[in-house]
Amino acid sequence: MDTTGIPHPPRRVPLLGDVRGVSPRTPVQDAIRLGHDLGPIFRRKFLRREIVFVTGAELVGELADESRFAKHVGLGVENLRMIGGDGLFTAYNWEPNWRRAHDILQPAFSLAAMRDYHQTMLDVARELIGCWDARVGGAPVDVAADMTRMTLETIGRTGFGYEFGSFQRDEPHPFVAAMVRVLRYAQQLNFRLPVIGRLREREAARQNAIDVESMNAVVDEVVAARRASGDTSTRDLLGLMLNQVHPDTGEALDPVNIRRQVITFLVAGHETTSGALSFALYYLANHPEVLARAQAEVDEMWGDVADPEPTFKEVTKLRYVRRVLDEALRLWPTAPGFSREAREDTVLGGRYPMRRGDWVIVLIPGLHRDPAVWGPDPDAFDPDRFAPGRARQRPAHAYKPFGTGERACIGRQFAVHEATLVLGLLLHRYHLRSDPAYRLRVAELLTLKPEGFALRLERRRPAAHPVGIGSPGWSTKALSSNTPHGSR
Numbered sequence: 001m002d003t004t005g006i007p008h009p010p011r012r013v014p015l016l017g018d019v020r021g022v023s024p025r026t027p028v029q030d031a032i033r034l035g036h037d038l039g040p041i042f043r044r045k046f047l048r049r050e051i052v053f054v055t056g057a058e059l060v061g062e063l064a065d066e067s068r069f070a071k072h073v074g075l076g077v078e079n080l081r082m083i084g085g086d087g088l089f090t091a092y093n094w095e096p097n098w099r100r101a102h103d104i105l106q107p108a109f110s111l112a113a114m115r116d117y118h119q120t121m122l123d124v125a126r127e128l129i130g131c132w133d134a135r136v137g138g139a140p141v142d143v144a145a146d147m148t149r150m151t152l153e154t155i156g157r158t159g160f161g162y163e164f165g166s167f168q169r170d171e172p173h174p175f176v177a178a179m180v181r182v183l184r185y186a187q188q189l190n191f192r193l194p195v196i197g198r199l200r201e202r203e204a205a206r207q208n209a210i211d212v213e214s215m216n217a218v219v220d221e222v223v224a225a226r227r228a229s230g231d232t233s234t235r236d237l238l239g240l241m242l243n244q245v246h247p248d249t250g251e252a253l254d255p256v257n258i259r260r261q262v263i264t265f266l267v268a269g270h271e272t273t274s275g276a277l278s279f280a281l282y283y284l285a286n287h288p289e290v291l292a293r294a295q296a297e298v299d300e301m302w303g304d305v306a307d308p309e310p311t312f313k314e315v316t317k318l319r320y321v322r323r324v325l326d327e328a329l330r331l332w333p334t335a336p337g338f339s340r341e342a343r344e345d346t347v348l349g350g351r352y353p354m355r356r357g358d359w360v361i362v363l364i365p366g367l368h369r370d371p372a373v374w375g376p377d378p379d380a381f382d383p384d385r386f387a388p389g390r391a392r393q394r395p396a397h398a399y400k401p402f403g404t405g406e407r408a409c410i411g412r413q414f415a416v417h418e419a420t421l422v423l424g425l426l427l428h429r430y431h432l433r434s435d436p437a438y439r440l441r442v443a444e445l446l447t448l449k450p451e452g453f454a455l456r457l458e459r460r461r462p463a464a465h466p467v468g469i470g471s472p473g474w475s476t477k478a479l480s481s482n483t484p485h486g487s488r
Helices: 027-038 057-063 075-079 096-109 111-133 143-160 174-191 198-229 237-243 255-285 288-302 312-316 319-331 388-393 412-429
Strands: 041-046 049-054 069-071 337-342 346-348 352-354 359-363 430-434 442-445 447-450 454-459
Touching: 027 041, 027 049, 027 174, 027 359, 027 442, 049 057, 057 346, 057 359, 075 174, 096 111, 096 237, 096 255, 111 143, 111 312, 111 412, 143 174, 143 198, 143 237, 143 255, 143 412, 143 447, 174 198, 174 255, 174 442, 198 237, 198 255, 237 255, 255 288, 255 319, 255 412, 255 430, 255 447, 288 319, 288 412, 312 412, 319 412, 412 430
Parallel strands: 049 359
Antiparallel strands: 041 049, 069 337, 337 359, 346 352, 430 454, 442 447
16 A cells, blocks of 8 residues: 555654654554544554554444445464454454355354343343342452353353353363463564564464464364254254355365354354443443443333343333443453455545555544534543434444444444343442542453452342442452552
């Protein structure tokens, strides 16, 4: 790509590039800051690699045009091929298993399938509530960790009929522990320096190989359990992969690709949703007026019923709760970027020539903060941005938390329904009290989550006015020793 005229950070370091004031642990947040200073399109150089970022909604509108641009698998996503291979998220556009799997699995995300998943989602949400009830009036809960437990259990049961026992464990399931290390390793591959730290790199690669094998072993156990059961139904994702063929070609998915698809769904199907819920809870706990409106909505729906039995339809009517989720995903889309490559030679924005195969990264948190779309204070948390009248006034390409085009997230409706259900139940049941001294820290492992965010819980009487946030009695001493502290 001809980058002439595209701004870049000043004071480049010879050989290393744009490394001043940035950290390999916070590449997304560093890029957001640079985009704010440099404009709707900018470039960064690291060693010999120069990357172009786009944050302007007008340019993203062009990049979302499927006739001109397609998904590009590169950087962090390409690094995940070590576990995802030609799975739905990490497949190259030319690999046949992407289309084959997409078409076979599409029925798993129909409205009828969503209704079938609802009860299992509710069952898992109740396990989370049972865990949180035991902490009422006691030690704070580690929000991101518990949301991860809940979403992993949900995708395991709904997608594969497999229970991870997430709420019966004191420590995360081994799959999660291995996954976190693999995601960290994949991110750090983008920042390797030549020669320096070769011994440390070899040790990291050795551990990564062990973690990949560990994840494969868990998935092989899931598949083996289904095969041994004799179940040949197509009731869920695994059933479709094992027992369904492509509707047009009659081709089935091969065993290696099935493993890769299962890993893809286990990672993507829980990691991003848990982050979205965690950010939503953070913003609710720090915006009492928003919390009050959201709790009023769930109280109107379920009244003073201690343990409501939400129906599928009732969850879809929690419109303000959904706005809270949408706004949390606007500020911190848990999958923070996607890459687009030119299908043919073209010119982006009328001034940036791109040859066929040239690619750029759409930095979604930057797009979601474009003041031309989101107003003069785009960093402010305001769920009413997603009120119907205001939402209709925005171009569709201005809000892209689930990617774009035919390679966008296939499980979007699954994630939204699960998150709305869980958030509604938590709002109905608890007062959410955060540490008034806590300042949001965002952890980056290719996905984004709040780091060190905890809530102190109290049971509430539905329809009662929510208690103020950060009231006396909060203490951080009860936080478990593995909860991160300090500020970045």
